[in-house]
Amino acid sequence: MSAPLRILLAVVAWLATVTLLHLWLNTKTLDRILAGPPPAGTKFRVGFLPVT
């Protein structure tokens, strides 16, 4: 395998790794946002109407 091809493959592998890591971290962040605030130390908001 020629040197330029090895460099190209290394760059592609690096880009793929970074992209996957970025997607995974974003998913975790999104999950955390969607999950709302954790109850410990914060308030758990409960909606109600002033009926019975």
Added chain:
Amino acid sequence: MTHFINEHMTGDGIFEPVRFSGWPELKEAFLSGDLQATFILAPMAMALREQGVPIKIVYLGHRDGTTMMVHKDSDIRSIADLRGKTIAVPNRFSNQQLIIYRTLKQFGMSIRDVVLLEMPPPDMPAALHVRAVDAIISGEPFMAQTEMDGYGRILFMTKDVWPEFISCVVAVNERTIRDHRDAVQRLVDGIAQSGKWLDQSLDHRLQAARFSAANYYHQDPRLLSFVLSKPVDRVKYTNLTVRRPDFEEIEVLGREAGILQGTAHFEDYADASFVREDATIPSYAWEDAP
């Protein structure tokens, strides 16, 4: 009420009650994720599930506690007299609408024999006072307010025409169950404990009326005392377990009345796993109350 009682009984203050004036606003806040849990009309929660919202009913808010009022000078004396009249209901997706459907059916009438008007419960007393509508039906204390102020007359209480009536349920998002299961359990336990405490004695109810009037409802404490004591079984806070037959009856009525499609069933919209065995206790023997 639950929040205050919880804090004072167990020191458990992780819940922040968020008050709304109308059901549409509350529903939107729940859908947006602003609320982790909510008290919501039972058919509304079921309809949301049919629409794909990952909502689960985990407990009931109370049983009975709904009254239909007419003006004291009205000629409406029985259900049959409602023909052609205008009735204010809290929402299309409410059990109050279904009880009208169910009761009219028993009298050989249909929902088309009356005019239903959706109205936020806090606006109902004024509408009845000026006779903008012929009858109003909602959860208390707005119905009792018309009675206390002298212009409302009871046509029926739910306990007399649909015993163990369910109006509000406690609902959470499935994501909340997945991520904050302990908090949901604490909420259900807190409501169950509060309900037991409230239904233990009339004295507890009167105490609750005083502090909830000042801290949450921002209403006259005498009104809440009236609701919780005249009669004492006007509204009940025990037997709040999520039971399949209750909801299957609502499903059938909802389909017949055209507010539910019948595409979601008990296992889809309910999760009774948070209800502990000791949550259901026999109701207080109210007939012995002073």
